[in-house]
Amino acid sequence: xxxxxxxxxxxxxxxxxxxxxxxxxxxxxxxxxxxxxxxxxxxxxxxxxxxxxxxxxxxxxxxxxxxxxxxxxxxxxxxxxxxxxxxxxxxxxxxxxxxxxxxxxxxxxxxxxxxxxxxxxxxxxxxxxxxxxxxxxxxxxxxxxxxxxxxxxxxxxxxxxxxxxxxxxxxxxxxxxxxxxxxxxxxxxxxxxxxxxxxxxxxxxxxxxxxxxxxxxxxxxxxxxxxxxxxxxxxxxxxxxxxxxxxxxxxxxxxxxxxxxxxxxxxxxxxxxxxxxxxxxxxxxxxxxxxxxxxxx
Amino acid sequence: xxxxxxxxxxxxxxxxxxxxxxxxxxxxxxxxxxxxxxxxxxxxxxxxxxxxxxxxxxxxxxxxxxxxxxxxxxxxxxxxxxxxxxxxxxxxxxxxxxxxxxxxxxxxxxxxxxxxxxxxxxxxxxxxxxxxxxxxxxxxxxxxxxxxxxxxxxxxxxxxxxxxxxxxxxxxxxxxxxxxxxxxxxxxxxxxxxxxxxxxxxxxxxxxxxxxxxxxxxxxxxxxxxxxxxxxxxxxxxxxxxxxxxxxxxxxxxxxxxxxxxxxxxxxxxxxxxxxxxxxx
Numbered sequence: 135x136x137x138x139x140x141x142x143x144x145x146x147x148x149x150x151x152x153x154x155x156x157x158x159x160x161x162x163x164x165x166x167x168x169x170x171x172x173x174x175x176x177x178x179x180x181x182x183x184x185x186x187x188x189x190x191x192x193x194x195x196x197x198x199x200x201x202x203x204x205x206x207x208x209x210x211x212x213x214x215x216x217x218x219x220x221x222x223x224x225x226x227x228x229x230x231x232x233x234x235x236x237x238x239x240x241x242x243x244x245x246x247x248x249x250x251x252x253x254x255x256x257x258x259x260x261x262x263x264x265x266x267x268x269x270x271x272x273x274x275x276x277x278x279x280x281x282x283x284x285x286x287x288x289x290x291x292x293x294x295x296x297x298x299x300x301x302x303x304x305x306x307x308x309x310x311x312x313x314x315x316x317x318x319x320x321x322x323x324x325x326x327x328x329x330x331x332x333x334x335x336x337x338x339x340x341x342x343x344x345x346x347x348x349x350x351x352x353x354x355x356x357x358x359x360x361x362x363x364x365x366x367x368x369x370x371x372x373x374x375x376x377x378x379x380x381x382x383x384x385x386x387x388x389x390x391x392x393x394x395x396x397x398x399x400x401x402x403x404x405x406x407x408x409x410x411x412x413x414x415x416x417x418x419x420x421x422x423x424x425x426x427x428x429x430x431x
Numbered sequence: 432x433x434x435x436x437x438x439x440x441x442x443x444x445x446x447x448x449x450x451x452x453x454x455x456x457x458x459x460x461x462x463x464x465x466x467x468x469x470x471x472x473x474x475x476x477x478x479x480x481x482x483x484x485x486x487x488x489x490x491x492x493x494x495x496x497x498x499x500x501x502x503x504x505x506x507x508x509x510x511x512x513x514x515x516x517x518x519x520x521x522x523x524x525x526x527x528x529x530x531x532x533x534x535x536x537x538x539x540x541x542x543x544x545x546x547x548x549x550x551x552x553x554x555x556x557x558x559x560x561x562x563x564x565x566x567x568x569x570x571x572x573x574x575x576x577x578x579x580x581x582x583x584x585x586x587x588x589x590x591x592x593x594x595x596x597x598x599x600x601x602x603x604x605x606x607x608x609x610x611x612x613x614x615x616x617x618x619x620x621x622x623x624x625x626x627x628x629x630x631x632x633x634x635x636x637x638x639x640x641x642x643x644x645x646x647x648x649x650x651x652x653x654x655x656x657x658x659x660x661x662x663x664x665x666x667x668x669x670x671x672x673x674x675x676x677x678x679x680x681x682x683x684x685x686x687x688x689x690x691x692x693x694x695x696x697x698x699x700x701x702x703x704x705x706x707x708x709x710x711x712x
Contacts, residue, residue, distance in 0.1 A: 146559075151558065338554075339557070343556075343571070344540070344543075345516075345543065346543070346568050347540045347541070347542075347543035347571050347572065348567075348571040349540040349541075349571070350540075
């Protein structure tokens with residue numbers, strides 16, 4: 135009975151004061167649209183940055199004379215080095231197959247396989263790559279960097295590249311995070327303000343309810359339900375627009391532009407869930423909390 | 432139920448007026464149970480300005496009392512204190528035995544359900560019909576649909592609004608809106624009805640109708656306190672009058688002929704008759 139009453143009250147309020155409700159709905163719609171576009175962009179950017187960072191690793195090239203026993207020993211030694219997360223072995227044959235796929239003509243000309251057996255040493259975090267590298271190339275008695283095992287031919291030296299990659303990707307990630315925080319904040323404030331305005335138009339009504347002896351929650355529930363309905367409607371409309379845009383614009387492009395198709399991009403269903411949840415939560419909370427100051431009668 | 436204690440009350444009536452300056456014993460006195468409103472040394476300051484200054488008075492169950500005074504004399508302050516919209520700066524207010532100072536913020540809504548309030552500007556909910564405005568007062572108390580179906584048509588018939596059930600407030604005249612407001616205030620049959628300038632926005636003929644309605648409610652045993660500056664109406668009604676001036680109670684008297692058992696029809700006839708006494712008594 136109570137829930138039914140509150141629902142009917144909410145519907146009545148939405149119908150009888152359509153203009154403020156519509157304003158709130160439009161605000162939710164626009165904000166959710168912006169968020170819906172922005173979240174995948176941030177995700178794709180972060181994904182791209184991360185995939186670049188994941189390529190930051192130390193390559194250990196074996197001598198061409200290395201045997202299987204050498205390989206097993208070197209693998210153990212590499213894993214014992216601090217900050218090493220994992221080690222990935224690429225044999226000569228595998229490397230040749232990979233490379234010749236990329237540039238078949240060049241490798242056909244080459245005839246034989248010039249590639250050594252290689253260990254990709256992956257650090258536990260990209261920031262530690264330089265530490266791992268210096269651990270693998272300890273200074274010998276002559277002051278020249280040596281190797282930790284006689285079976286190792288050389289260790290890749292991409293110090294400058296690595297540093298640049300780390301700096302740039304860090305910047306990208308931080309910027310994206312900052313933008314996300316700002317945009318989320320702006321969305322919440324915008325929606326809360328619109329709701330506050332629509333409540334302000336009805337503050338007299340709230341005052342009368344209080345004078346008749348309604349408890350705070352008796353007055354508040356219909357407003358919260360109205361917030362949920364308006365938030366859900368706005369979010370649904372935004373999702374519909376985004377869905378159409380995805381099918382009509384993005385999906386055809388995804389074949390030719392890898393950034394959009396990046397596997398790190400948020401799946402559409404998760405995006406829908408986030409938008410729906412955010413829209414409903416923000417407008418319901420906004421309604422409930424903004425009402426507080428008008429309830430002090 | 433309201434009518435049952437009216438008859439008992441009538442037989443037990445005592446002299447209605449206590450002198451203003453009369454010192455009261457701090458201990459419980461036997462009249463407590465009969466007192467609906469009891470102000471003791473109540474002051475209210477608005478950031479330095481005096482709203483009410485050491486007001487002490489009481490109103491017994493079943494009384495019909497006018498609260499008069501010019502603008503800013505403290506009438507509205509008394510009303511707002513009574514519905515606990517304001518807190519007194521000092522002094523105690525008791526309503527039907529409850530000390531208002533002891534009612535927590537959380538309990539205020541439940542207290543307000545026992546006090547019907549009628550305002551000069553009606554304060555109806557603009558997006559509800561007449562029926563729904565009155566029903567809202569029942570809904571806040573958790574009244575069931577059955578309850579609403581039983582009580583609302585009754586009260587609307589009493590107030591003469593049966594034909595306006597489905598109209599919205601902006602489709603009604605001022606007098607009709609005030610009737611809706613009274614219906615809403617009375618639908619819970621509160622023991623106390625407050626009316627703050629109920630006729631302030633109405634023409635004389637409509638005012639008489641509204642006063643007649645308030646008197647009819649009073650006859651069911653409800654205590655009625657009316658704040659007004661309509662001096663002529665007060666003189667004609669011949670009820671107890673409390674006069675405020677700059678926050679002080681300067682007069683408390685039962686006007687000469689206290690004809691309590693007058694019918695509402697007689698009252699209306701008397702109100703419509705030309706004034707027989709000079710105004711300002």
